[in-house]
Amino acid sequence: MNNEVGGAPRSVDAPALGLLLIEAVRVAGGMISIASKVALHALESSIARDARSPSHLQEKDPPANVLSQGRGLNRRLLKKYVPFQSQVEAAIGVLTRRINDERARSEAAADRFITTLVTDISDGILNRLDLTDIVVERVEVNRLIHEADIQAILQRVDLDEVASRLDIQAIVDRLDLVGIARNLIDELELTEIIRESTGALAVESIEQLRVQGVRADRVVSRALDRIVRRGVARNLAGPNGGTE
């Protein structure tokens, strides 16, 4: 018989087959035990929910009642009809302990079997599927991104570390700096600003020239008045004033 999971083919001889059978029985028993535990847990959970409802507050647990009555009856029967009750009870105790031990081993074996089986089956399935295609076709990535808490993600990212790894020069090389500068100049109307500021500068320069000219006029007038010894002040009034 070949091992299709991936091992080399093994020849079957009597001891291996026996071990396989024992292991199979153990695994089966363990799976039954695990399944019964799961069912019992579900049953107990459902019983617990029912016990919390008002209509059941005053009632005792019927299955537990039955079990305790049953045990009481069992003891009385044994005491009455079985002369070797203590020996029987001891034997039952031993048997119970052996069953519990065997059950633990079986459950461990079943757990190992299920783990291996699930792993192998999963690998086989995944090897035959293209998960990328499946995600692309069936998963709404945009919705996932929309639902994701980006802030929480970013808080876990060390941006300084990321920035230190960036090649700024490569980024700069890919930028059209001349085009960006031209667009900036057009948007800011830089030429207009320069023109206006140049015009303002020219106006200020001319005003300064005029002011200096007026001062020079006064200085020269006073100097020449002193030279010619003019006694009367000049008439500098505008066209509406003066007696000329």
Add this chain to the structure above:
Amino acid sequence: MVSRADLGFLGTRAGVVTRTIAAAIDLGTILTASLVLYFALSGVSFVLDPRGFRWPQLSALRLFLVAEVMLFFYLAIGWMNIGRSVGKQIMGLRVLEVGGRRIRPWRALLRSAICTLFPVSLFWCAIDSGNRAVHDRLLGTVVVYDWYLRSLPSSHSRDGFDELAPDGRGLGSPNQGPQTQPRAQ
């Protein structure tokens, strides 16, 4: 920027320095125009006869006469219109009649002829008691500071100084206070 509080000299008579600078600017303007005219004529000559082109040879006298004619018309037209030439515009000066009105065309032409033929007559204003040059005295004109042409601090006139001081008072001068004589017409 000069504040309005510092513009008290506007409307008073200009001195020799500012008038000389304005005249120098006018002279530079005419020389530049003469050069442009020379090159323009040379260009026309070249276009008409490229193979026989030679730079026009003008005598000094001819050049001087051309410049004088250009200066005459340049000054006369400028004074007739707004009382200014390019040089006076830059220096913020304006030519007016003594009464305050705009200079009339015949006065402008005569004044321009005197300035063109006898430019040294300007320097008389340096020692004149009223800051007036020879041609100002002869023709009854004055040159005043007028930076803004129609927006002097107390001006309400569209023609210059007619309404500058409705009560006949001038703006005042560096040597005198506001005048009280009635406006002369």
